[in-house]
Amino acid sequence: MGKRDWGRIRKLPSGRWQARYPGPDGRLRPADKTFDTKADAAAWLADKQSEINRDEWIDPDAGKIKLAEFGSRWIAERRLEETTRERYEIAFRVHVVPYLGDVELAKLKEGRVRTWRKTLEDEGVGKASTAKAYRVLRAILNTAVDDRLIRRNPCRIPKAGDDGSAERDAPTLDEVFALADAVPPRYRALVLLGAFTSLRFGELAALTVTSVDLVEGEVHVRKSQAELRGGRRLVKGPKSKAGVRIVAIPKAILDDVRAHVEQFSEPGADGRVFVGPLGGKLSRHNFRKVWVKALAESKIGKTDVHFHDLRHTGNNLAARAGATTRELMARMGHSSVRAALIYQHASREADRKIADSMSKAVRKARKAAKPKGHARGTPGDLAG
Incomplete structure (x- = not known):
């Protein structure tokens, strides 16, 4: 066994070399492998000593x-x-x-x-x-x-954390109103607000009467209802500050909302806007049955529409109406620009299709009006 200024090296009966070093905890610890030569063992000890001096040592037992x-x-x-x-x-x-x-x-x-x-x-x-x-x-x-239990995270698969969910088609305006007509009357305003204010189901379920300003035509979003295992429902604050927001209600559906509050909402300022037929809190599970039945009765020809898809309809409409990124973020309750940019991209694509259709009409009109002998491709022709 050879002694060194720091660490120890010895030759094993197998002919290979073992290195041991004093850990920061005072214990003499062996290397996690043996070496072909004494020089290899010495080099490993030098690296280990440098690691400890840099305070990068990981306890192999941890x-x-x-x-x-x-x-x-x-x-x-x-x-x-x-x-x-x-x-x-x-x-x-x-x-x-x-x-x-x-x-x-x-x-x-x-x-x-x-x-x-x-x-x-x-x-x-x-x-x-x-x-x-x-x-x-x-x-x-x-x-x-x-916590210095391991040196490196083994989760290193590129994009493995991306769920890759396919982008869902948003219901059309006709489909939204067909669904609003198909659900029981007490849920009509729920569907319309889901589409045209872009509120999530949990945000709609947590609304109180004072949250809906029927004079100014606004919804004040302050809380959201979450559902836990066993059916327990929890009313809590939003995940981020952006979730607390005021969303304008389109005038086209304000009468529907007003009629709902008068007929179906709980009495009192703190009464819930949306309740079940027996006065209970809304439940995703129970409403799902209502929703599936409405899909069938509305005859829109789709069975895979989710209630959350209504939110996409409203976001697309807002983008096409010219909402800026910040305006979309505020309406959606997002603190990140990522989702807003998705809808703006969709809006630009729709605008491009409109422009392309206009170009076709212009080219057709110009071609019909072009005098004989006019050369193709001259400055007088619009490329669209």
Whole structure:
């Protein structure tokens, strides 16, 4: 055994060389591999000493905690909205723990993560659920890196956290009114406001009578209703400050909203605007039955329209009306420009189609009016 100024090197009976070093905790620790030569072992020790001097040393025993234990603790200790915590817990318990729960953090490498994700896909787990599970796992392991339990996050698959959801078609104006006519009268204003104020179902369910200004024609969004497992409903504040907003109600539907408040809303300033037939709070699950029936009875020829798709109709209309990015963000309750830009892009595409149609009409008219002998392609011809 040879002694050094820092660390130790010895030759093993196999002929290979072992390196050991004093960790910051005072324990003499062996390298995680053996070496062909003494010089290789010495070089490894020099790197390890430099690592400790830079305060980048990772305790090799720290990463022996199993993913199931660390992830469950991460979800329990993290400051999350109750609904967000529930989504994280379900994604982790259903799609991560059965496959990776018994793996120690230090042994969870990139290849294992790739195999896990491919297994989810092969078993028919949807893209959105797979992406959500990947995002949860990546966030958990980011904290493991911060806590110096592992050196590097093995979740390194490009775009694996993108759910890749296909862009959904927004209902047309005729389809919106067909659905509003098909639902029971107490839900007509719910459908119209969902389409023309772009409020989410949870925001509509949380509206109180004082939230709807029938004089100015405005909806004041301050709260949102979330639904948890077991059917429990929770009224809470929005996810961001942008969620608290005032949205103008188009005058074309103001009479419908006024009639609804007078006939169906709970009495009193704090009464809920929308309630069920027996006076209970709106429930996504119960309303879903009403919605599916309305889809069939409206004869719009579509069975895969979601209530949330109404919001896309309103956003598209606002974009085509010339709303700026900031105006769209304010109306939608978004703090990010990403979603607003999507609708503005759609609006520009629609405007381009209009311009193209105009060009065709102009070219047709010019061609009909062109005198004989007029050369094609001269400055007098519009290219459109």
